[in-house]
Amino acid sequence: MSSSLQPDEFALLVDRTGRHFLTKIRPTGQFQCHHGVLQYTDMVGKQEGARLETSLGKPLWIFRPRLQDYLMKMPRSSTIIYPKDIGVLLIWADIFPGARVLEAGAGSGALSLALLRAVGPDGDLVTCDIREDMMQRARRNVTNLMGPMPNWSLCLCDVYHGLPDGPFDRIVLDLPEPGLVARHAAQALVPGGILCSFVPNVPQVQQTVDAYRETQAFVEIETYEAQVRPWIFRGPSARPTHSSVGHTGFLTFARRGEA
Numbered sequence: 001m002s003s004s005l006q007p008d009e010f011a012l013l014v015d016r017t018g019r020h021f022l023t024k025i026r027p028t029g030q031f032q033c034h035h036g037v038l039q040y041t042d043m044v045g046k047q048e049g050a051r052l053e054t055s056l057g058k059p060l061w062i063f064r065p066r067l068q069d070y071l072m073k074m075p076r077s078s079t080i081i082y083p084k085d086i087g088v089l090l091i092w093a094d095i096f097p098g099a100r101v102l103e104a105g106a107g108s109g110a111l112s113l114a115l116l117r118a119v120g121p122d123g124d125l126v127t128c129d130i131r132e133d134m135m136q137r138a139r140r141n142v143t144n145l146m147g148p149m150p151n152w153s154l155c156l157c158d159v160y161h162g163l164p165d166g167p168f169d170r171i172v173l174d175l176p177e178p179g180l181v182a183r184h185a186a187q188a189l190v191p192g193g194i195l196c197s198f199v200p201n202v203p204q205v206q207q208t209v210d211a212y213r214e215t216q217a218f219v220e221i222e223t224y225e226a227q228v229r230p231w232i233f234r235g236p237s238a239r240p241t242h243s244s245v246g247h248t249g250f251l252t253f254a255r256r257g258e259a
């Protein structure tokens with residue numbers, strides 16, 4: 001997308017040190033941070049990468065936020081799946097344009113956003129949650145960035161007791177006991193379909209793998225932990241950063257195959 005920035009779009013402002021500020025461009029009014037003030041009218045019509053100057057003479061570069069910029073700054077009602085894990089999930093679970101995907105739970109909608117982008121307008125996403133307030137939070141975060149999504153449905157249900165009508169090409173679970181969904185998932189997945197789950201703790205991942213095996217409906221059951229280590233290059237210093245995202249969780253993938 002090479003069009004200029006417009007009112008009601010999100011803008012990411014980046015300072016000299018790489019610090020990020022996320023704001024929605026309003027038709028009027030101003031954005032304020034410790035670098036000073038910027039008028040929203042001065043953002044409208046700018047190309048991404050333009051250099052703006054605050055009221056205090058400080059430079060801020062303006063961009064459209066990447067999905068990960070938005071995910072890390074949007075309001076949360078739950079732990080989200082971090083971009084480093086989403087990246088692995090999308091490739092290992094092979095979420096493709098046009099796929100029909102079932103997701104549980106909705107949480108804050110971070111994974112829903114990534115899945116919707118990956119399946120594209122020809123795909124479908126059904127997102128389940130046991131809590132209405134979580135679905136509302138997810139809906140707000142998704143529509144705030146992407147607008148109304150006709151190919152996304154939210155379903156209030158307990159997936160431990162059953163899934164919405166399939167079949168699905170992919171099922172993605174981010175809830176405490178994915179093993180309790182294994183049998184339902186085996187029924188709802190197309191042959192060769194992929195089940196993926198995310199859990200933070202070792203006992204949870206062990207129970208998940210055991211439950212997947214017990215169904216005898218899955219092959220290629222594999223678990224991964226994704227680690228991303230940012231490095232700093234500043235003057236003579238070239239080293240990993242002192243702080244980065246540590247442990248988040250384990251991703252387990254399984255493929256629907258004949259018993």
Ligand SMILES: C[S@@+](CC[C@H](N)C(=O)[O-])C[C@H]1O[C@@H](n2cnc3c(N)ncnc32)[C@H](O)[C@@H]1O
Nearest residue numbers: 081105107108109110111129130134158159174
């Ligand atoms: C960690 S959050 C999901 C975060 C989400 N993936 C994200 O990236 O924003 C877990 C969600 O699972 C939901 N949940 C827990 N048990 C459930 C169940 N049995 N059926 C459906 N949803 C469930 C919770 O209400 C919560 O919203």
